[in-house]
Amino acid sequence: MSTPQRIARAYHDHGHHDPVTHLALSYEDRFLRRKVLTTSDGASLLVDLPQTTSLDHGGVLLLEGGGEVAVIAAPEPLLQVSADDLTRIAWHIGNRHTPCQIEAERLLIKPDHVMADMLARLGATTCEVTEPFTPEGGAYGHGRTHSHAH
Structure with missing residues (x-):
């Protein structure tokens, strides 16, 4: 498997900037600690949070080096x-x-x-x-x- 292009190690329940991309995740998939996901623009994202976290619709993952990835509740x-x-x-x-x-x-x-x-x-x-x-x-x-x- 190739190395993810982006890494997120922190989460906030709301964003502060325009997100660079987003993740559409089901309710179950929004409960995670460490996983490689694919963003809406097709890029790999390694989510590596310090503890298992419930990601809410409208929250953001903070990218290393700057930028935010919006979390969207998927149908x-x-x-x-x-x-x-x-x-x-x-x-x-x-x-x-x-x-x-x-x-x-x-x-x-x-x-x-x-x-x-x-x-x-x-x-x-x-x-x-x-x-x-x-x-x-x-x-x-x-x-x-x-x-x-x-």
């Missing part, structure tokens, strides 16, 4: 959830520590047939969509939610 398969009592449905999703994007008229979660069955039993309607996934952060407003095994 991915999701389950759209709607219901008359969306607050109640959101509680049940949260009670299962499931990452959830909360909007006024709908919720978005990763596809899961067990969750879909539970939601249907609670009176929710679900349908498959493909969109960027930007779920709410953890209990303190950042980071990832975890299963009970955390």
